[in-house]
Amino acid sequence: MAPVKNGRLLFNDIPSGYPEPGKTTIYDESETIDLDSVSLNGGFLVKTLVLSADPYLRARMRDPKVESFVPAFEKGQPISNFGVGVVLRSENKAIKAGDHVHGLFPFKKYITLPNLEGSRILENKERLPWSAYVGVAGMPGQTAYAAWKEYAQARKGETVFVTAASGPIGSLIVQFANADGMKVIASAGSDEKVAFVKSLGADVVFNYKKTKTADVLAKEGPINVYWDNVGGESLDAALANAAKHARFVECGYITGYNGEGTPVKNMAVVFGKEITLYGFLVFSLLPKYGEDFYREIPARVAKGELRYIEDAKKGLEWAGHAILENQQGKNHGKSVIIVAEE
């Protein structure tokens, strides 16, 4: 067969604020690949089906000299993130053509992988859409599942406040907290998102662009658990309205990713209220919770016990836009890029 274009999303320049498609990332079709003859050197060839756009990607779009919690992207090279693909050819006995694989993939239509290190073959007995494996049944789902178990110390009758509650992590936390018998206060950035979060069973849901978080928490709190995806003003409001011995799960800080963010004024209450703030990355919790997660969550999603929504863009050429909208909070549900059908 003749070589085909191997579209890629390249990291082109460090954004000063939000990442700009066509400027800070560029979709490129200059590379070609011969799917029949590309050498595999004992590895395997994958056709990318789904890629994920997640808030943390912004932290990779930086000067590599600046330290951060994730490696910087390299200019001129494809950005990378979690994805699912189908194996087209394999020279590795552990995996065969037709198998599906999840891993940290470069944003390319076709990729060759030397071995299974860092990847996982997905059985998907539950026949979930493959995109679920970068969302509710993927890294965001693992984040919610593992950290809720590790840090929240959920107690019936207590109150939790969840930010970014319509996102893939927040929407699971709302459902976990609800199942644990907690009062759930949740915020989201549009009325449409608010309606979805209400449908998940949250007790109090508000659009933080229309209603001040501090006012809602003053009325509905104090809060025993704060699930922080955003930082800044929400964190301040949570501190001001925290109960004694509150647990703050510091999961993300999107208000600080695309600029300086708002300084936090209320840290002085931490010792007096005996609050613990747990900063974490999901990778540290996977050795403890990873296998339980795959045993439990896809099945619960398939049964309809756990709900999620997705915001899918079709075509790798739209990946830069998906990333931007994810940073701006314009996505409604988990941001995914459908690169190809099977």
Added chain:
Amino acid sequence: MAPVKNGRLLFNDIPSGYPEPGKTTIYDESETIDLDSVSLNGGFLVKTLVLSADPYLRARMRDPKVESFVPAFEKGQPISNFGVGVVLRSENKAIKAGDHVHGLFPFKKYITLPNLEGSRILENKERLPWSAYVGVAGMPGQTAYAAWKEYAQARKGETVFVTAASGPIGSLIVQFANADGMKVIASAGSDEKVAFVKSLGADVVFNYKKTKTADVLAKEGPINVYWDNVGGESLDAALANAAKHARFVECGYITGYNGEGTPVKNMAVVFGKEITLYGFLVFSLLPKYGEDFYREIPARVAKGELRYIEDAKKGLEWAGHAILENQQGKNHGKSVIIVAEE
């Protein structure tokens, strides 16, 4: 015997910034007491020997409508804090004249107590000065001892940064960390304090009024443990220079007690560096560590294994000044008020 004056330090008004002796607190001698005939109603009469001035007292000097971690002082009534006294008369079989008692006492020369609830009879086999029991062998010592064991997870070769390192808590932390084989970076507010902290064995000690904390930590860090007595800029510098999985022991926040304090800019690093911040009050840790503390610490102080310094004011009429200087950091060592000799 004729009645004697029973001097008291009264809470007179809520300070707007620092507490002002003669204005926000007033020393008053209008009350008298007849030591021979005052009715005890089954309790006992104590002559106050020592009272303590601690940073947290500022938080009690507020409008009672404002919530905080400690009850507000009542206007017109004596302020109160930890002290040691000697029993003059007793109708309680559990305690007799000549015994020494530690408790949360009103700032008065003589007090009657209904029972031993909240007080502890001090055996003092080690014959420490009584003032030690409100410092290294009292609440500040308990704070350092219990929280170091509970939260620091000290590991040999790691680095700790201690603020207010010449104070009664900080100076113990320097010594505990040193004994645990850590590299100790410490800050204090005068060259005299710096010299004392150096003499305790800290590796790097600086005067934060002359040298920027962030610069020292950038050079000598990253830090694995941060002992926070102050908050604000020091907390920001510690966040910026924290190692992965750092433990922040949030013990106090004096930069926020007498005004708004400096907002914290670097909270966004908490999740990525997987930092845990532990807010606590010593009272929550005493059930676990209290008895070990009294078994271990006074003996180690008596042996000279643990060192401390004291800044003593003689006379209850100077208690308001001791409290002010403590808030301003002008004390050199643990602030105590010697109310009377035995």
